Amino acid sequence: MAQLRLEGVAKRFGEVQALAPLDLTIGSGEFLGVLGPSGCGKTTLLRCLAGLETPDEGTISFGDQVVFDGTRGIQVPPQSRGIGMVFQDLALWPHLDVFENVAFTLRARKDTKDLTARVEAALEQVRLAGYGDRYPHQLSGGQQQRIAFARAVVNRPAVLFMDEPLSALDAALRIDLRAELTALTKELGLTAVYVTHDQEEAMSMSDRILVMEEGHVRQDGLPEAIYQRPSSFFVADFIGRLNLLDRPERYLDVTRLVPAPAANGLGEVVSSGEAASADGAARTTVVAGGAGDDLGAGVAAGIRPEKVHLSPNGAHSAALEAEVELASYLGDRYELRCRVDGASTPWVVYSARRVGIGERITLHVEPEDLIVTAR
Ligand SMILES: Nc1ncnc2c1ncn2[C@@H]1O[C@H](COP(=O)(O)OP(=O)(O)OP(=O)(O)O)[C@@H](O)[C@H]1O
Ligand SMILES: [Mg+2]
Structure with missing residues (x-):
């Protein structure tokens, strides 16, 4: 069991700040997903943790062992950190059979006590007992x-x-394999750091997720929090689909934005209610935390496809007119791409019934379902 702690860990490659100074604690037995677009620093973070890369500054400890300290010149090599690694390129030795592939690191370290039993136990763990004398090319990708x-x-x-x-x-x-890998890491009580740019993979596997961009951690939280309460427009847009409301005030009576209470608590819709409007229709007041006092360039609002309804859902729902551009049947539903009047980008919404291309539809959104974030 090991708790991992990073303090002020940073890494630069020439002009590129691959990792901005980062403080992070990963709980013992925790499965941490690290998510972000290509080049955001995910692999760099992992390599610094593993000891394959030397950070420019900061300290890293595993439990009570300091494995890296820039000022004290401590750099524990990877093989002494008590870690295991799996990469995209699995790097199995093609000329060695399965048994010898698994035994390879043990032999390299001359750690051969009970070797056969240990290798067989590991193969059993991944449900490949009896595959020891096959070669990698005789196995499926999953195997x-x-x-x-x-x-x-x-x-x-x-x-x-x-x-x-x-x-x-x-x-x-x-x-x-997602489910299998998470089950195995939990079974073995491992503290795991899992890098991916696949948001569904990260959300389904992780206890907690870090979302990174350009070397910075943009959000750190439960998968549910990251999806439902993204702290910035970048996170909202990167995780899941987000339909943009260019000017929410055209559809909703957004009367007041209050400064966010917490540094990363931008854009929470804190209350909504009805107010009378000139045309007598019920309209909605949204009070949202935001960077400024008005819905200027600094604030964006969007809504997840599954929160857009094709028929009125509640008394407070606001209606938007749209034209269907594309309709795909997905078995359990239709996925529609449509052009909402006044919106600059197309929306994706779901429908239970078949809708034709070119058809006009009315969409309903509940103001409390809006995600309002800093731009
Ligand atoms: N050895 C290196 N020398 C120079 N630049 C590097 C080196 N390793 C990484 N970088 C740069 O650091 C940045 C972060 O790279 P990193 O490999 O950590 O990204 P990543 O998030 O893992 O991306 P991907 O999803 O594409 O694997 C990139 O701009 C990359 O070009
Ligand atoms: Mg990478």
């Missing part, structure tokens, strides 16, 4: 992935680092 996992845990590490381990596999297999 190869499980061998890479067995190899990473044969040494009984307390910590497991995974960098896009599923991205080379096809979609259906990836979904199966």
Whole structure:
């Protein structure tokens, strides 16, 4: 069991700040997902943790062992950190059979006590007992992935680092293996850091998620919080789909924006209610936390597709007119791409009934479902 702690850990490559000074604690036994677009620093963070990269500054400790301290010149090598690693490129040795692939690191360290039993136990763990004398090319992609996992845990590490381990596999297999990998890490009591740019993968596997952008952690929280209460427009747009309301005040009577109470608590819709308008229709007041006092360039509002209704959902719902541009049947629903009058970007909404291309539809949104964030 190991709690990982980073304090002020930063890494720069020439002009690129791959990792801005970062403070982070990863709980013992926690499964942390690290999510973000290409080049945001995910692999750099993982490599600093693993000891494959030397940070420019800061300290890293695993439990009560300091594994990196820039000022004291401490840099514990990867093989002494008690870690296992699985990468996108599984790097199985093609000329070695499965048994020897799993045994490789143990032999390299001359740690051969009970070797056969330990390798077999690891193979059993990934449900590949009896596959020891096959070669990697005689295994499916999913089996190869499980061998890479067995190899990473044969040494009984307390910590497991995974960098896009599923991205080379096809979609259906990836979904199966997600559950399998999380179950295995929990079974072994591992503290896990899992890097991916697949938001669904991160949300379904992680206890907690870091969303990164350009070397910075933009949000750190439960998957539900990241999805439902993104702290910035970047996070809202990156995680899941977000339909943009260019000027929410055209549809909703957004009367007041109050400064956010917390640094990252921007844009929460804190209350809504009815107010009379000139045309007598019930309209809604949204009070949202935002960067400024009005809905200027600094604030964006959007709504998730599943929160847009094709028929009125409640007394407070606001109606928007739209024209359907594309309709795809997904089995359990239709996914529509439509052009909302006045909106600059197309929206994605879901429908239970078939809707034709070019058809005019009325969409309803509940103001409390709006995600209002700093731009
Ligand atoms: N060894 C290196 N030398 C120079 N620049 C590097 C090096 N490693 C990473 N970088 C740069 O640091 C930034 C972060 O890279 P990193 O590999 O951490 O991104 P990532 O989030 O893992 O991206 P991806 O999803 O594409 O794997 C990028 O701009 C990258 O080009
Ligand atoms: Mg990477």
